[in-house]
Each structure stands twice: as C-alpha cells, then as structure tokens.
Amino acid sequence: MVQPLTGKPIRTSLMRVMSDLAAFDIFLRGSAVGVLFLCAVIFLANGPRTRKSLAVVLLCLSLGPYVIVSSPGIDLSEGPIRFVLVMIAGVIPVLIYWAAIELFQDDVVIRPWQITVAVLIVGTSWLTQLQFPLGVVRGACVLIFFLHMLKIVVSGEVEDLIAERRRFRRWFLVWLLTLGIIITVIEITHLDQVLPYWVFPLQASAICLSAATFLVWSVRVAPDIWIEHSAASQRDINPNPAQAALIKRIDTAMAAGLWREEGLTVAQMAAKLGTQEHRLRSAINQGMGHRNFTSFVNAFRVHEAQAMLEKPEMAERTVLSIAFDVGFSSLGPFNRAFRSQTGKTPTEYRNEALLREE
DSSP, rough: OOOOOOOHHHHHHHHHHHHHHHHHHHHHHHHHHHHHHHHHHHHSSSSOOOOOHHHHHHHHHHHHHHHHHOOOOSOOTSSSSHHHHHHHTTTHHHHHHHHHHHHHHOOOOHHHHHHHHHHHHHHHHHHTTTOOHHHHHHHHHHHHHHHHHHHHHHTTTTBBBBBHHHHHHHHHHHHHHHHHHHHHHHHHHHHGGGGGGTHHHHHHHHHHHHHHHHHHHHHHHHHTTSSSSOOOOOOOOOOOHHHHHHHHHHHHHTTTTGGGGGOOOOHHHHHHHTOOOOHHIIIIIIIISSSSSHHHHHHHHHHHHHHHHGGGTTSSHHHHHHHHHHTSSSSHHHHHHHHHHHSSSSHHHHHHHHHHHO
C-alpha cells in the first residue's frame, strides 16, 4: 500500500534546495568580490594615477561591500562590520556615475548640481541606516544620475572617435544602467524583503558576469581610454599610405577653413572629403591623436579666436561676436572650449595679451 506523503520529506527537500541556493549564492558573490578586487589591482598597476583610473578603482572596491551585505545568506548581524559595509555601499551610485562620466567624457567638468546630488545620495543613504525615512529621496537622486549617464552615453556617441569606446557605449553601460535602476527600484519599494530566495543568486550572477566582462574589456583597451595622454602621444607616427593620404586631405581642408562651418559633424566632413565616416574617425583618432570630434574642430576655432583676441584693433569686439566668427553657436561652449585649451577665459586671455602689447 502506498503511503501518503507527509510534510516532513517536503520540508527536508525545500531546506536542502535552500541550502544549495545559499551556497551557490555565496560562491558567486565571493567570485564577484575577487574579480572586482583584481580589477582594482590591475588599474592601480596599469600606469599613472589619473582621475579616470582612480574612479574605477574606488568603484570596484566599494562594490565588494555591496555584494556582501545584499546577500541574505551572509549573516553579519547588526554589528559595526555590517554598518561600515552598508555605509560604503551607499556611495556606490555616486562612484558608478563618476566612473561613467570619466569613461565617456574626456574633459570632465564637475558642476555644482552634480555635487549637490552626490551629497544627497550619500547623506540620505547614511541617514536611512540611522532609521531616517529618506529612501525615496535617495532613490530619486540616484535616478537623476542614472538618467544623466544615459544622456551622456547617447549624445556623445556621434562625436566619439575611439572605436572601442563607441562599441562599449551601445551595450555594456545600458546593461549596467538597467541593473542599477532595477536595484534602486527594489530598494525604494523594499521588495528585497519579500523577494523569493532564488532571485539573489541571479543578482549575484549578474554582478559577477558584469564585473568579469568589464575587467576583460577595460584591461584590453585601458591604454586607449583610461590613461590620459596628450594628442601628440596618441598620434600614430607611421600611418598606412591610405590613412596618411586622408590625413593630408583633412589638414588641407581644415587649413582652408572647413572648421568655420557652424555645427560641422563627422558625417558632413566625411561627405565633403569623399570618404567613409569610419575611415575619417580612424584617421583623426589614430592618425592625428584626437579622441573627440568636437574637441578636434574646436582646437582650430580656439586658435583663431586667440589670434583675434590678441589684436588691439579688435579690442572693441565683444567676446560673443568673436565666438560667432570662429564657428561657435553660443558663448557657453566657446568659453568652455577656450578654457579647456588655454586654461583661461577669453576675457582673461585678451586682457593679458593687450597688456603685453602696451
């Protein structure tokens, strides 16, 4: 006679499954922490301590504590160790944002609103651990950063001349943003308190896979992206004949004033030179050492603006009119490009130049 099933075997099987999931989850998280630590070590040993590489190192080191404290299978109780790890994990959205803008922007300028949002994210995260109900405020600030990152990724692709970075824009950061937004929504709504246990190994798998993929990609292209070089040091001194011929045509066109065209794009320049867009990008990046098309064009515009600002007979001309003359559509971009190239504002540069003439 077949005996009816009792609750005890079922409970035993469930406990065994839960135990296996917990062990698998801990294994994945340990692997993720190891990969993140390895990534930090490689970046530290991979050249000069630039702001770009520092952003990656700090992000990798801070993700480790998050991986640990976000697992229900790792019991740290409510002691000081857990408190410190949670505090470190609270900085992660800011570090993700910092690393992303350092990757996708060559001349990063941190503005007051970005500092304000970063302080709010960190401050509300820490206050939440002290039982202040500020999770929604923190989540809103995190979403602001993530959405701004997405804007940077999308809007900067056209101007980006580094092929590997352009490809990276299209898939990896989108994945990272998706993961970050999902985690943020879960934290805001406290869904992590009711999620089934099998979700946590999936989370650990996603983090581990993301970390490993980024490590492989970033180490392979680090010299081109993460270590800051001058344009001269990046220039290929031995371009192939076809690229050398294209570079000569680029130099001729720019010397003839092609840079004066307002809103000049890579596609427009390629059409004028009768070449393919990807060949033009490669020639300007690898053959001439420039990382961004707008910066490449602006270098000619700023050089011309310097010459105009130095002339005493043009002292009555406004800076705005000079900006228009050299191809800028407004004063803000002109001021930023001028300061980036010369270290001074146009007005400061003009005043110093005219003083030398006296």
